[in-house]
Amino acid sequence: MATASRSIPDPAALRRRGRFNPGDGILYGLTLAAALSALVLLILIARELIKDAWPAMKEFGVGFLTSRTWDPNTEVFGAATFLFGTALTSFSALLLAAPISIAIALFLTELAPRWLRGPVGALVEMLASVPSVILGLWGILVMGPWIVDHVGPFLHRTLGWTPFFKTEPAAAPSFLSAILILTIMMVPIISSICRELFLNVPRELKEGALALGATRWELVRGVIFPYARAGIAAAMILGLGRAVGEAIAVTQVIGNNEAITWNLFEPGDTLASRIASSYVGATTHLMISSLVYLALILLAFSLVVNLLARVIVHRVTQQQGHA
Amino acid sequence: MSNAALTARSLTSEHRRRRRIVNWLMEGLATLSALAAVALLVIVVGSVAKRGAGALDLDFFTKNPSFLGFGQGGSGIANAIVGTFIIVGLAILMALPVGILAAIYLNEFAPRRIASAVTVAFDVLNGVPAIVIGIFVFVFIVAGHGQAGVKGAFALAILMLPLVTRSTQEVLALVPNAMREASLALGAPRWRTTLNVVLPMAVGGIITGATLATARVAGETAPLLFTSSLAGNTVSWNPTEPLASIPMFIFTSAEQADPALQEKAWGAALVLITFVLVASIIARAFGLRSRRRLTGGR
């Protein structure tokens, strides 16, 4: 096997063929196009939704947001009841989910013995991977009746003086069912973000408090919470965004009733669940347009949520000097 | 409170006991919460298993639903199984190549600033609710043209895209730079280095990410509501028609008052949740192993 000649290289061989090696150019072009796909899709989604919501936007204007009527027969549509329903269910669910999620995250990062952290953490995450249609199925056929039979009367007896549990629980579909289902869906999300946050609290800070004789709870309250404060806020915002956008599980358990009421035992509707429940009934142009209008509101909300959470995280990482 | 005061106070046993009680209380609450979450998972999965097991027989998987009359609710979900298979399969075909290419751009080519901006777009897309994406695909290609399985697949692909991109990007970042340098030093151009060295090392992680994204998306109903919901009751392999799917079957059967149909719904739910959980567990275990090999194995 002869070795190649050790000749002086021809200068031309060292020169470029074109600006890039053609293979490089092709790969770069393909991958760049793919990378831009998300942006393109977002623009496309916004454009199409605005375009198709336009007839309803023109017809009802901003009053759409305050009008309580949603009547396919007279073709008058308004989103107020759904905005109320979304706000009520999502914020109530957040109220319930936040402390539970934070508690779980604390358990997984500070309290649990090390061998338990992995498995329990995995189980909590598994809760997040249960498809929403199955949660809704369980919600309406198992949890709902259980609430009507057991939990509801108890709440009515003890808290019936509040506007929330004024009446006897009647049927399974209700705001309360929706709130509980949403809570179940939010908890894994918020707790997994909080888990990351708590793990990232610098050890020196924690050791400083422990060295002063602080109990675990004092460590949490005095060191971990203040440090992770903004991240927890971001986690809650993201959980809220998830709850607002949840259509399937909510529509299965909420009853699809247009109602603005504080009575949690009554059925109601949210923006997302109204869209979902209309998938068979949407026939006229204006009705479809109104549904798209609702979707547009949801899109706007999800964008705001995402950017808000991002801004908070960005400001925090700058303050805390992370790379 | 000064350190001295804190220490001094805590030395009094009275105060110390109260602090200990508070601590014990809080620890108890945290433990309870975690237990509650695990219990809930067990309850939900247990309900599905208990109520759905009875519906699973050979007919269930091979026959189509028959909505004959009240009390005689359907016999099987064959069309839904086939439909889900086709729709999810098409979604993978659409999302996986784009996601992998995008991840290659983000990790191998993009300057840091542009990579951040592009990642933001993917994160925002990830946060768009599934129902909104379903409505988008509806007004984009369904309204006026009719539903189709492939259009439902397109909606699912949009959901999958950010997931696949992010997980692939994470794996690519784990491939040691020494490998890229070794290939470049031999006179291989960038594209060869990426295709012949980097990607083969990342394959395990890419498959893991794709499997997790698939498991996530196979259970989605909202994107299919407006794109592939009006399907017939027979098995169809034609993606240009609306196809049945397991999530849609559960969704429509759940709201029927017919208990026999509800039992079928539980059965379908059992099939779906088994697939999702098993796929997730296997993918994560496999992913852990391949990640260890990438970073540790020398």
Place this chain on the structure above:
Amino acid sequence: MQYVSTPMTESAEPHIEIDPSKVGAERPSSREVARETVFQIQSLSAYYGKAAAIQDVSFDIYGKTVTAIIGPSGCGKSTFIRCLNRMNDVIPSFRSDGKILFHDVDLQGKDVDPVSVRRRIGMVFQRPNPFPKSVFDNVAYGLRILGMKDNLGDRVEHALKRAALWEEVSDRLKDSALALSGGQQQRLCIARAIAIEPDVILLDEPASALDPIATASIEDLMHELKEDYTIVIVTHNMQQAARVANMTAFFSISGGEDGSRHGVLVEYDDTEKIFTNPSEKRTEDYVTGRFG
């Protein structure tokens, strides 16, 4: 072993032990062999962002010789050698001034393709970095990419023999390269680089991650390889440079007025001269161990 003694040093305190009778004994003095100039480095400066790593380096590298680059850490040795095969291109903040003429072609010229450069100027890295493929596929990688697929098996065998690895791996060519020892992996990387028949082999501290026995095998290899290749080797181990190199370039750190520190070429000469009778005081301080 005798101690170094030069006219300038009074103290006989030994810092390195070089047997003058051995220096230059195994190889003819470079002056006696006809020298072809392979690299002409002219006022080369390299920067990462605003900070200069090396400043105004100029010297020539000759063919079929081993040229060692020595100096304290931080003096830009790695930066320098990576300029020779355009490896610094992968670092976004990198830029350079000056010229590197490789057989009269400026390697840093706008129309020069780095990929083609690296095909002719190969590199072996500090930490062995074989691909997670089989031994055979590692060596064959470059060959396949460059379309040198005829007689693939023979070419691989020849490269492994040149790298003094064939006997140890001939019966496990299909095994994973990661199963080899550190020294074997590094020789595999050398075989991989040799297989595509470069003109020059650059080695960036090739033995610093290896044990002494593996190091010795690499050094022995240098003596053989320089029959056919031009070799430039960065090393922080002065004895190694004394053992293997014909020419030695000593880099050191210089300070600018603004307090910045960058690398400069202090002295470049026959290895024998650098270690026994250097012209610069800084060189002498370094090789006698007074500093660095």
